[in-house]
Amino acid sequence: MTSMPDGSLARLVVVTDPATRAHRPGAEIWLGVRTPGTEVPERVDAILDVLTAAGAQVQAPERDPSDLLLRIHSRELLDWLASAAERWEAGGYVEAVGQDRVVPYVFPTAAMLQGLPLRPAAATHAEAGRFCYDTMTLVGPGTWEAALASAATAATAARLALAGRPAYALSRPPGHHATRDGFGGSCYLNNAGVAATAMREAGLERVAIIDIDAHHGNGTQAIFYDRADVFYGSVHVDPGRGWFPHFMGFADEVGSGAGEGWNRNIPLEPGSGDDAFLAGVAELCAQASALGVQALVVSLGVDAAELDPESPLRVSRGGFSAAGRLLAEMGLPTALVQEGGYHLETLGLLVADVLGGFRVGRVARRTPLVRAQQRSRLCTKCYICAHADHRRPRPAQSHRDSARWRAPRRGLCRDVAG
Numbered sequence: 001m002t003s004m005p006d007g008s009l010a011r012l013v014v015v016t017d018p019a020t021r022a023h024r025p026g027a028e029i030w031l032g033v034r035t036p037g038t039e040v041p042e043r044v045d046a047i048l049d050v051l052t053a054a055g056a057q058v059q060a061p062e063r064d065p066s067d068l069l070l071r072i073h074s075r076e077l078l079d080w081l082a083s084a085a086e087r088w089e090a091g092g093y094v095e096a097v098g099q100d101r102v103v104p105y106v107f108p109t110a111a112m113l114q115g116l117p118l119r120p121a122a123a124t125h126a127e128a129g130r131f132c133y134d135t136m137t138l139v140g141p142g143t144w145e146a147a148l149a150s151a152a153t154a155a156t157a158a159r160l161a162l163a164g165r166p167a168y169a170l171s172r173p174p175g176h177h178a179t180r181d182g183f184g185g186s187c188y189l190n191n192a193g194v195a196a197t198a199m200r201e202a203g204l205e206r207v208a209i210i211d212i213d214a215h216h217g218n219g220t221q222a223i224f225y226d227r228a229d230v231f232y233g234s235v236h237v238d239p240g241r242g243w244f245p246h247f248m249g250f251a252d253e254v255g256s257g258a259g260e261g262w263n264r265n266i267p268l269e270p271g272s273g274d275d276a277f278l279a280g281v282a283e284l285c286a287q288a289s290a291l292g293v294q295a296l297v298v299s300l301g302v303d304a305a306e307l308d309p310e311s312p313l314r315v316s317r318g319g320f321s322a323a324g325r326l327l328a329e330m331g332l333p334t335a336l337v338q339e340g341g342y343h344l345e346t347l348g349l350l351v352a353d354v355l356g357g358f359r360v361g362r363v364a365r366r367t368p369l370v371r372a373q374q375r376s377r378l379c380t381k382c383y384i385c386a387h388a389d390h391r392r393p394r395p396a397q398s399h400r401d402s403a404r405w406r407a408p409r410r411g412l413c414r415d416v417a418g
C-alpha cells in the first residue's frame, strides 16, 4: 500500500476534537449477539495520522452546534441522548443486569402502536427503544460528549467552507443514519445535516448533501425529505439486496411535497466497483448542479472500499480519488464530513485519496480548458464542467439546447465523457 506524498494536502483544514474519541460503544448487539463492533475511537487516529503526514492543517471546532442541532433534531431526542448514560447508571442496570451500555429491547413501532399515540415510557430501558431504532448503537458515558464534538467539527467545517477554505470534518461518531427523532446505525447526531443547516443559516438558499458512504443515509434523507432547499443524493449498496438500512434508500424515493425532486437514491448491486460508483457520483453532482445549489456538503464515507468489513462494494483507491475530483469540479464551497469507513489499516489512506482527488479537482478548475478537460471525467461543455465560461449561473440557453446537451440528471455529454 503506497502512502500519500508529504505536503500533498497542505492547504486542507482538518477540523478535529479529541472529545470525539470519548465515545466507546464497547460492542454492537447484532442479531442478539454481542460483537466487538467496528465504529471504534481508533478510527480517529487512523485518519488523522495519514492526513497530518500529508501536510494537512489541524484545527479545533470553533462553532457551538447547539442551535443547529435544534433545527434538525427534536428536543426530546437531544435531551434523552444528553442524559441517557447517566440515567442508565443511576437506574442500576450495570449492577443488576450486568449491562454497562444503554441497549434498547422494545421498540414502539407502528406495528405495536396500531395508530395510538406514542407515550413516554417510565422505565429507562424501555424509553431507549423510543429513540434508538436498532440494537447496534449503544450509548455509554462519553457518547453524548463525542457526538456533540462530532457535530461541532461539521459546523466549523461549514463555516470554513463558506469563508473560502475547503474543510474536512473528522466527525466521529458518524451521523447520516440519525433522523430527526431517532438514532441508529452507529450514528447519534446528523453531522452532515448540521453542516448543511449552518450553510443555510449563513444565508445560502440552496445546498446539496452528496453521500458517498456505502450505506444509504436514511437519517439525512428523512430530515430533508420534504424540503426544496437541501438536496440529498446518495450512492450506496442496494438495501433491496439485504443491506442496511434495509427499509429506506430505494430509487423511487425522490422527496415529497415541495421536496419532490430534491432527493435522489442510486442503489448499487453488491460487488459493484469504480465504474458504477463513479457514474452514480457523477449523476448526483449533475442533479445537484441542475437544482442550482450554492454549496456542498459531502458525506464522506469510505466503507465502499473493497477491504471494508461493512459493505460488499469494491471501490478502489483510484475510484475514491476520482470521486473527490468529481465533487471538486462542481466548483462550490465544500465541507467534507466523515461518515463510515472501518478497515483501520487503509482507512486513513482512503480518506486521503478522496481529499487528494478533491484538491486535484480544485486545481483543475483553475487551469486552462484543455488541461481541465484532460483531468476531468466530465464534459467541459456542460454546466458542471471545469470551464469558467460554463460555471453556474447556468450557461446560455443555446448551450443547454445544443446537440451535446443531455438531460440534467445524466449531466454527461456522451460524445466526450470519459
Ligand SMILES: [Zn+2]
Pocket: 213, 214, 215, 301, 303, 310, 340, 341
Ligand atoms: Zn456506511
